[in-house]
Structure formats: structure tokens, C-alpha cells
Amino acid sequence: MVGMRDVAKRVGVSVSTVSLVVNATGYVSDEMRERVEQAMRELDYIPNELARNLYRDRTGMVGVIVPTLRHPFFATLVSALQGRLSRRNLQTLLCATDDADTGEAEYVSRLRRHMMDGIIMAAHTEHPAEYWDSIRRPIVAFDRVLGDTIAAVRSDHEQGGQLIARQLLDTGSRHAVLVGGPRKQFDDRGDGATTFPTIRYFKTLEQQCDAAGIRHEYVESGAVSDVAGCARGVHALFDRIESDARGGGSTMPSVDAIVGSDVVASCAVREALSRGIRVPQDLQVIGYDGTYLADCAGMTLSVVRQDFDTLSERLADHIVDAIDHTGDCASAGDHAEDSHIAGEPAGHAVDIVPVSLRTGDTTRPVA
Amino acid sequence: MVGMRDVAKRVGVSVSTVSLVVNATGYVSDEMRERVEQAMRELDYIPNELARNLYRDRTGMVGVIVPTLRHPFFATLVSALQGRLSRRNLQTLLCATDDADTGEAEYVSRLRRHMMDGIIMAAHTEHPAEYWDSIRRPIVAFDRVLGDTIAAVRSDHEQGGQLIARQLLDTGSRHAVLVGGPRKQFDDRGDGATTFPTIRYFKTLEQQCDAAGIRHEYVESGAVSDVAGCARGVHALFDRIESDARGGGSTMPSVDAIVGSDVVASCAVREALSRGIRVPQDLQVIGYDGTYLADCAGMTLSVVRQDFDTLSERLADHIVDAIDHTGDCASAGDHAEDSHIAGEPAGHAVDIVPVSLRTGDTTRPVA
């Protein structure tokens, strides 16, 4: 490996001088700079960031922990996030907990040892808030609550639930099936705050349906990383719907709306089509997320769009903030006992990004 | 940051001793080890890999460059790859060229500066083989030829083409439409070798169709990262097929088979269903890739499956090999001029992984 020393030797100067021109800091005569730069080119010199980072105690990398990449939601999120981070000259170290047999704890441990500047946490965690506090590294949570000292970013799922409820109401749906993850995620974690905000749109939707007199039921569709399982779940759901209809002596199922992730919605549309159920006349389908899947479904799905660009931008903002302030707070971090003093809501509040409803071909026009 | 020195101080020993127990190398008395470990626990000591890596000249990270994550193929690949690398204690640094405004060249430059142990290249490159040689870091190419000194891994696309041709022939299809990327990718790059092997399955398929007397045509569907564009392309294709049929005075289109990526196939199935074209009776659809998309299409897609697990395993194997041999070859690398001497096909040959045909509900049974 050719190092700074080699460049210095070639030009006949000290390494300090080479360092100065590499970093474009301090004063170097134009002629000197030119000679050094040429030597670097000739030797194909690559600055070793490792050494640099060791000195600066900064790596320019952030760890991103997601459950899986085999789901369009997280693929889209990571994609947008990596782009945003790259723009700020931050590299993305990817960790997927469900796709590898490496657990969240092991990943976090590695990320700490590798001196990541920050960690963006978007996967399920079994750790208590104390654990995350003890990491002593900038952390931003996505769609999760990791404790009230840790910044978090998420979509406005309550708004999402409302948009869907409104749509169902305005288009006259009377019986909706909501398809989502394991219902136990709905439970609070004792401390009053649910750690998994995504389910909020279901809760909101259910409340609004109750208020509007729309019948609704919830069906579990398996873990998020199991797309095929989700497809099977939707298939089974349609079997049941049709058999219910026959049992009731009716030709049409009473279910007239299905709400779920893009994946669910996508499956639902196709199930309906292949069974001769007309979309949206007989059945409305509304997706949640608004990933690319919503656009390659043959029919344009009606979806609540999460704003991936803004979400990523915010995540990047927060992590950069946290990194920049990490030096100042270093001493403050020592007396962890009395940390809950004033309250810095700026960094620790949950940053909520609006969603929007895109009406496609799978919902009826509003009367 | 609490360092080794702090631990040493607390126990009252030298840093060397602490280092020994951290690395579990050399001889340390059990009592000493116990005391040191306890101190590490008490202080929540985290070894700084940066320093360690600087000394060892190894980071335990590999850079993975893909065009996009917003496509199930690359999402699935990266997912499998990250898992495999993680098992070998290698971290994955993710770079997506189409999803960020960071070009391939810039990414490679960053990866070199950050001293990645290796680079896995799965994106398009405009660089000539000489460039890749000059990187002087372990590189493995995926589905691409980066020059004959660089190891490559890919699926057996010729076999894929054959499997599809066989299927079409055995089920009596007479007119197939192949939907794929820009046709100019088919062209060789002067040096005789195509740099983009994926298209080989189309070439093989076309040859076999010609031999079997199956009519075929090729339709471009836009860039790989543009899933929505792909959906529009398929839509337009169906419009044309139907209008052709009407123009010909026929009620049924002459096209009776569509072949393309999972995304294309997925769109095609839905387009067909919503237009009343029966799948597979009137139209067979065969997907290429075999990602999760093939399983959440309502109908189980018939697909040629790329073996992502094996592909990833091989990529990991090759990069680990290259990394392990990087020390030995350091000197050998100097006389790059006379590198083409004997030929080390072991490392440089293209590693070809078999594919398989899964027949689902979108093709007819073989007579």
C-alpha cells in the first residue's frame, strides 16, 4: 500500500506537507501543492480513512438495522435512506435481522465496535429503553419508540387511518376487512407507549369505522418478512369470504373492502380478479405504504402513500444532528443519573411526517 | 470513550495484558483474565475496531454496489448476500447507483479510501477492464464481466433460456413476446465478451424458438430500476396485442406467451386477467428471477428461479478467497505487465450457478 510517506519521499518533503495538501487545510505554496498532487497521481495514492478516522474518532458511516429487505417497504426505505445519507457523505452499513441469522444485539455490538457515527433502528427490538440509552451513540428510531430520550421518525399513521376511513365512508363501503401483522403488536408495552406505531393506523381506522357504523374485522397475515405467507393468508381470506357468502345464501360476499399493506392489497386485487369479483365495483381495495408495488399491479392501486423521501430526509437530519452534537454532549453524558432534567424535546420528540391518499383504480370515485 | 488504557489502569496492569485477554491470544493466568474481564464489564469497554483494523490492514467490511434496491431482484440478492457475509463476520457497506446521485466511480473511490476488504460489483459500469485491475482490491463481479482477471458469478442463463424454450414448445405456444431491458445491452463490447450476461437467456431463447419454429418478438421495457415504467410498458404491450388481434379480424390475439422478469410477468398476469384473457389457457406467462414477487401474484407464477442462496454463497466464497490470498499476491501484483502468464482459472473463471424452472399456475401442463 502506498502511503503518505511514499508520496512525501518522492517529492522530498515531510508527511505533514502532504497531509496539508490532501486536506486542503493550512498554507501550502501553489508550486508545492502541484508537485505533491502530481506525485499522488503518479503513485495512485489513496488516503487511508482508517487512520484518519482513528484520529478524528469518526468513521463517516451509519448502521441501518431493518428486519428485512425482502419486502418492498423496507427496500424502498433503505433505498431512499442510503441515497440521502450518501449525499451527506455518510456511508450505509446494512444490517437485516430476519434475513441473516445475526440477531439485533449482535449487530448493535458490531456497529459499536466498528465505531459507527450513528445507528438508525427500524427493526423490532426486545431491548428495554435503558439498553438504548446505554449505547452512548447517536440513535434514531424509525416507526418505533425506543425510549423517550431517543429521537424517532414515523409517518402520521393516524392521518393514514383517517384517510382510509373517510374514503370507505364516502364511497359507501359497509364491511371492511383489515389485514395486518400479529395482533399482539397492538398491545402497549406497559409503559403506556406502544413501541410499534405502525399499528396506529389500524386503531384509528377501527375507531372511525365504529363511529361511522362500518362493520370491520381484523385478519392476521403473518410476519412482515414473509411475503409468500401473506399471499397465502389473503388467499385463505378470499376462500372464507366466498364460503361465508354461499353459507349466507347470498351470491355476493358481504365484505366490500379490504385494507392492508401494498403487498396485501396487491394480492387481494389479483385474488378478486381471478374469482370474478369486480374491483372496485364489488370490492374496494386500499393499500398502505405506496411502494413501487402499487404501480406494477396491473391496476393502479389506491394507496396511502408514506413519504419515503421526507422520512429518509428526516432520519438523515436527525442522525446528522445527533452526530454533530455528540461532541458537546460528551461531558454531559457522564452524569447519566440526572439526565431527565429540563427536557430537550427538539431532539427527542417523535418527528411525524404526513401521508397522502392516492386514489387509483381499486376504489370507487367519491359520490 | 473508555479505552484499553482505562481498563488497564483500573486493574493495575499494562495495556498489553488487556489486549491479550481481549484477543484471547497468548497466555494469561485465569485470575488475571477474570479481573480484566470484570473491569471491562464494569467500564462497558468496547474495543475500537478502527485501531485494530489500522494495524491489521483489514476492516472486515465489503462494499456491495448494485443499481437499485427498488427492484425485487436486487433486494433479494442483497438480502441473501448480506446474510451470507454476516455469517462470515463481514459487514456489508451498501451502495446503490441509481437510487442515489452518487455515481459508481465515486462509490468505488470511497470504498477504496475506507479500506474495504473487498468489493462486490453488481451494477452497470462504464469503466474498462484496466480500471478494475488497477483497483488493487479483491473484486467479484456479479452477472457482469469486468475483465478476465476478475472473478465473476452468475446464473446459468443459457440453461434458463433453454428451460423456457422447452416449456413453450412442450405446451404448444406459437408466438412469444419477450420483454426485457434496452436491446443495446445485447451488443458485445468489441472485445468479444458481452459485459452483461443476463441477456443471454433471451439470446438462447430466441435461438431455440427459431429452431422450433416459434414466432418471437422482443419488446423493451425500460431500465431495471424503473418498475413503474415497466408496468406501463406491459400495459402498452397489451393494448397493442389486442388492437393487432382486432385488426387481424381475430377475436384472440396471436400472442400466446409472454416471457420477462418477475415484475413483467406479474404485470402481464394482471393485465391479462383484467382484459378477460385467460391465463394460462389463452396466454402463458413465464417469469425470470423467482423473487418473492412470484409468490404474491395471486396466481403462483411459473418462473425460472435464480438460486439466490447459492449465488450469494459463491459471491461470499470468492470474495473471502480473494481477501485471504490478497497478502500472498501483494508482491505478485506488482508486475502487472506480465500477469497473463499461466492462467489461474480457479479465481478468474466465471462461476455459473444452475437455475431451475418452477411451473406454477401461469403455464399449461406439459401434454
Next chain:
DNA sequence: CTGAAAGCGCTTACAG
């Protein structure tokens, strides 16, 4: 079995 010393490749005050 343990400690003092040199070094990994770079940066940054501090002298000249």
C-alpha cells in the same frame, strides 16, 4: 505469565 516499546497511517498543534 506480564510489561515496555515500536508501529499501523494519518493529523494537528508547535516551532522554525
Next chain:
DNA sequence: CTGAAAGCGCTTACAG
């Protein structure tokens, strides 16, 4: 404007 020196946190021979 440029060089000698100390240090980032760790590892590894080499003495004791």
C-alpha cells in the same frame, strides 16, 4: 510556508 514530534487506540514481537 514547511518540518519534527506527539498522539489517535490498538497489536505484536521482544525482553524479563
